[in-house]
Amino acid sequence: MTAIPPPRAGTWPAGTFLALLSPASQAALLDLGVPKAHRRGDVVLREGERSDHVVLLVRAVAKATVALDNGRVALLSIKVGGDVVGEMAALSGEPRSATITVCSDAHVRLISSAVFQEYLARHSDAGPALTRVIMQTLRWADKRRVDFNGYPASVRLARVLDELAAGYGRAVPGGVTLDLGLTQRELGALVGAEEDTARKELRALRDRGVLRMGYRTITIVDREVLGRIAYDCTETR
Numbered sequence: 004m005t006a007i008p009p010p011r012a013g014t015w016p017a018g019t020f021l022a023l024l025s026p027a028s029q030a031a032l033l034d035l036g037v038p039k040a041h042r043r044g045d046v047v048l049r050e051g052e053r054s055d056h057v058v059l060l061v062r063a064v065a066k067a068t069v070a071l072d073n074g075r076v077a078l079l080s081i082k083v084g085g086d087v088v089g090e091m092a093a094l095s096g097e098p099r100s101a102t103i104t105v106c107s108d109a110h111v112r113l114i115s116s117a118v119f120q121e122y123l124a125r126h127s128d129a130g131p132a133l134t135r136v137i138m139q140t141l142r143w144a145d146k147r148r149v150d151f152n153g154y155p156a157s158v159r160l161a162r163v164l165d166e167l168a169a170g171y172g173r174a175v176p177g178g179v180t181l182d183l184g185l186t187q188r189e190l191g192a193l194v195g196a197e198e199d200t201a202r203k204e205l206r207a208l209r210d211r212g213v214l215r216m217g218y219r220t221i222t223i224v225d226r227e228v229l230g231r232i233a234y235d236c237t238e239t240r
Contacts, residue, residue, distance in 0.1 A: 015029075015084065015085035016083050016084070016085050016170060016171055017170065018136075018139060018170055019083065019084070019085030019086045019136070020059075020085060020086055020087045020132055020133060020136050021033075021059075021085035021086075022085055023128075023132035023135060023136070024126070024128055024129060024132055025126075025128050027126075028126040028128050028129055028132075031122065031125075031126060032059065032122060032126075032129070033059075033061070033112070035059075035112065035114045035118055035119070035122060036056075036057075036059065036112040036113050036114030036115070036118065037112065037113045038061075038110065038111070038112050039110075039111050039112070039113055040108070040109070040110055040111075041063070041105045041108065041109040041110075041111065042105075042108055043105060043106060043107045043108055043109075043184070044104065044105070045104065045105050045109070046102060046103070046104050047065060047088065047089075047103040047104065047105060047109075047111065048088060048089045048092075048099050048101070048102065048103040049099060049102050050068075050069055050070060050098075050099050050100065050101050050102040051098050051099060052098060052099050053098050053099075054089075054092075054093075054099070055093060055096075055115060055116045055117075056089065056093055056113050056114060056115050056116060056119075057087055057088070057089050057090050057093045057113075057114045057115075057116065057119045058087065058088045058089050058103070058111050058112070058113060058114075059086075059087050059111060059112040059114060060082055060083065060084050060085065060086045060087070060088065060109065060111055061084055061109075061110045061111055061112060062084045062109060062110045063082075063083065063084050063105055063107070063109030063110065063111060064081070064082075064083050064084075064105070064106045064107050064109070064171075064182075064183050064184055065081070065082045065083070065086075065088065065103050065104060065105045065106060065109065066078055066080070066081055066082075066103070066104055066106055066183075066185070066189065067079040067080045067081075067082065067088070067101040067102070067103055068101060068102050068104065069100070069101050069102070070102075076192070077192055078185075078189045078192040078193045079101055080140060081167065081171065081183055081185075081193075082103070083170075083171050083183075086136070087133070087136070088103050089103070090119070090133065090137075091137070093116040093119065094116060094119075094120065106183055106184030106185070106219075107182075107184050156194060156195075156196040156200050156201070156204055157204050157207065157232065158232065158233060159194040159195065159196065160190070160194050160196070160201065160204045160205070160208075161208070161229055161230075161232040161233035162194075162233040162234070163190070163193055163194050164181070164208075164214070164221065164223065164229060164233075165223075165226070165229050165230055165233045165234075167181050167183065168181060168223045168226065168229075171183060172223065175222065177222070177224055178214075178215070178222045178223050178224040178225075178226075179222065179223045179226065180220060180221070180222045180223075181220065181221045181222070181223070182219075182220045183219075183220075184219045185219060186219060187201050187202050187205060188201070190205070205221075208229070208232075211225075211228065212224065212225060212228075213225045213228050213229050213232070214229070
C-alpha cells in the first residue's frame with residue numbers, strides 16, 4: 004500500500020488523542036516513529052507479548068480483544084485514527100494486556116517508548132491529553148459493566164450503537180454509518196450478549212426502522228428512537 008497523508012488538522016474524531024492536542028503537538032507526534040501499512044485482519048499488538056513501542060493509528064479502525072479462560076474472545080473496545088494503542092504497556096514495561104487487530108486497511112506509526120516519553124515531556128498538553136484518553140477508556144469499561152448488570156441486551160446494544168455513532172459515525176444521506184468492520188458476534192461480545200441474541204436485537208431495530216444493516220456496516224437512520232431505547236426506561240418495543 005502506498006503512503007497516504009493524515010487527515011487535515013481539526014478533522015480527527017472527537018475524543019481521540021490527536022483531537023485533544025494543539026496543532027503543533029499533533030504535527031510533532033505525526034513526525035515521530037516509523038510509518039507502517041497494515042491489511043485488514045492484521046494483528047498490530049498481541050496480548051501477552053513484551054514489546055517496547057506505542058502505535059499511533061493514523062488512518063485505521065481497530066478492535067481490542069482479550070482471550071478468556073473458556074477459549075472465547077472478548078471485544079473490549081474500538082479504536083480509530085487519532086488514537087494511540089499500547090501506551091500503558093509501553094510506559095509500564097508490562098506485557099500487552101490486549102490484542103489489537105485492524106478491521107480495514109490501515110496506516111499507523113510505530114513509536115518507541117523512549118521517544119514517546121520524550122514527546123510527553125516536551126509537549127505540555129500531551130500528558131493531560133493522554134490521561135484524559137485513558138480515563139475515557141476506563142469510563143467506557145465502567146459503563147459496560149453497569150449496563151451488563153442492570154439492563155437487558157436491547158438497551159445495552161442501543162447504548163453502544165449510540166456511543167459509536169456519536170464518536171465514530173460517518174454522516175451519509177439518511178443517517179450515520181458505522182463502517183467499523185464489526186461482525187454481529189463482535190457486537191454481541193461488546194455488549195455481553197451471545198451472537199444469536201445480538202442478531203435478534205439488531206433485526207428488531209431494523210424492523211422498527213432504526214437502522215439498516217450491510218456487510219459489516221450499520222447505518223443508524225433514526226438516532227432519536229435509538230436514544231429513547233438506550234436511555235428512556237419507559238421506552239418499549
